[in-house]
Amino acid sequence: MTGIFNFSAGPAVLPKPVLARAQAEMLDWHGSGMSVMEMSHRGKEFTGILAKTEADLRRLLAIGDQYKVLFLQGGAIAENAMIPLNLLAGRSADYAITGGWSKRSVEDAKAYGKINVVASSESDQYQQVPDFASWQLNKDAAYLHICTNETMSGVEFLDLPNTHGVPIVADMSSHILSRQIDVSQYGVIYGGAQKNIGPAGLCLVIVHEDLLGKASSMTPAVFNWQLQAENQSMINTPPSYGIYIAGLVFEWLLEQGGVAAIEKVNVAKAKLLYDCIDASDFYVNRVALANRSRMNIPFYLQDEGLNAAFLQGAEARGLLQLKGHRAVGGMRASIYNAMPIEGVQALVAYMQDFERSH
Ligand SMILES: Cc1ncc(COP(=O)(O)O)c(C=O)c1O
Numbered sequence: 001m002t003g004i005f006n007f008s009a010g011p012a013v014l015p016k017p018v019l020a021r022a023q024a025e026m027l028d029w030h031g032s033g034m035s036v037m038e039m040s041h042r043g044k045e046f047t048g049i050l051a052k053t054e055a056d057l058r059r060l061l062a063i064g065d066q067y068k069v070l071f072l073q074g075g076a077i078a079e080n081a082m083i084p085l086n087l088l089a090g091r092s093a094d095y096a097i098t099g100g101w102s103k104r105s106v107e108d109a110k111a112y113g114k115i116n117v118v119a120s121s122e123s124d125q126y127q128q129v130p131d132f133a134s135w136q137l138n139k140d141a142a143y144l145h146i147c148t149n150e151t152m153s154g155v156e157f158l159d160l161p162n163t164h165g166v167p168i169v170a171d172m173s174s175h176i177l178s179r180q181i182d183v184s185q186y187g188v189i190y191g192g193a194q195k196n197i198g199p200a201g202l203c204l205v206i207v208h209e210d211l212l213g214k215a216s217s218m219t220p221a222v223f224n225w226q227l228q229a230e231n232q233s234m235i236n237t238p239p240s241y242g243i244y245i246a247g248l249v250f251e252w253l254l255e256q257g258g259v260a261a262i263e264k265v266n267v268a269k270a271k272l273l274y275d276c277i278d279a280s281d282f283y284v285n286r287v288a289l290a291n292r293s294r295m296n297i298p299f300y301l302q303d304e305g306l307n308a309a310f311l312q313g314a315e316a317r318g319l320l321q322l323k324g325h326r327a328v329g330g331m332r333a334s335i336y337n338a339m340p341i342e343g344v345q346a347l348v349a350y351m352q353d354f355e356r357s358h
Pocket of ligand 1: 075076077078147150151152171172173174192
């Protein structure tokens with residue numbers, strides 16, 4: 001099937017030129033006679049790829065020299081455990097629950113130390129980020145953990161609480177590189193690659209050097225951030241093909257004009273879809289206006305009995321993977337950087353047609 005638009009929340013759509021280039025380079029990378037998959041991770045070809053990938057990411061996010069960039073395996077969920085192991089050092093940590101993923105982070109962290117839930121929108125079905133004034137922050141916390149874009153419920157942070165110096169650790173899996181951020185406001189930024197970066201199997205950790213060297217002796221070496229930083233993410237074999245694809249995505253993003261330029265497109269895409277939902281009584285999005293995600297847009301048909309027909313009709317038009325997360329139901333359109341605006345236009349046209357005919 002060609003000419004489709006893939007709205008999957010992840011693993012998700014990748015830029016077509018990136019896939020085409022990976023295909024062209026598949027059997028013989030730059031005259032090496034080898035696929036990147038076949039290269040020694042310590043050879044000069046791959047170490048060159050890794051260095052360029054890191055440099056391009058640093059450029060895209062203006063990451064300062066005080067931050068280490070790690071390319072790890074295990075995905076974001078492994079980091080849920082590795083964050084307390086690397087940072088707690090016998091102290092407690094603050095966590096905000098703003099959706100299914102930050103709730104999962106709390107569950108995963110609890111085994112490793114004292115976790116204080118300082119804010120939660122669970123009783124409100126995760127329809128907003130609780131007002132920062134209500135957060136019960138602890139000034140002696142080792143860190144504050146937040147998920148800045150909740151992929152399931154479509155809730156995004158547009159600003160940050162004032163933690164009075166407590167480092168913020170942010171799960172940015174589903175909106176990293178979609179908007180400009182000030183990295184210096186964070187102690188740690190992490191995210192699985194399979195939404196805005198590349199294939200599953202790669203997890204990025206961007207960590208301020210002041211937070212290194214605190215790991216518990218229980219921390220596996222491959223997840224010890226200091227050890228990995230000292231060894232260019234090569235304590236073990238890094239997810240080399242994933243890193244290569246991430247590097248191609250970063251080059252593509254730079255060609256688009258970088259994060260500032262793609263953010264403008266993302267604003268336009270999200271507006272198109274939210275405007276369509278808001279203009280109709282047929283569809284609804286329940287997230288507070290100030291916290292609506294630009295990347296993951298859940299919406300519900302007022303008549304849920306039409307869900308199956310909606311999805312079937314969408315598929316017939318090549319609009320794929322629109323079913324909402326099993327925990328929240330309804331529909332969800334994930335419109336990451338690689339989703340062209342034409343995909344959102346096609347979805348909106350379909351939604352309007354479906355509404356008219358039902
Ligand atoms: C915000 C967020 N955090 C964490 C995860 C879990 O990532 P992984 O399955 O790569 O561990 C996801 C996955 O979809 C996510 O969207």
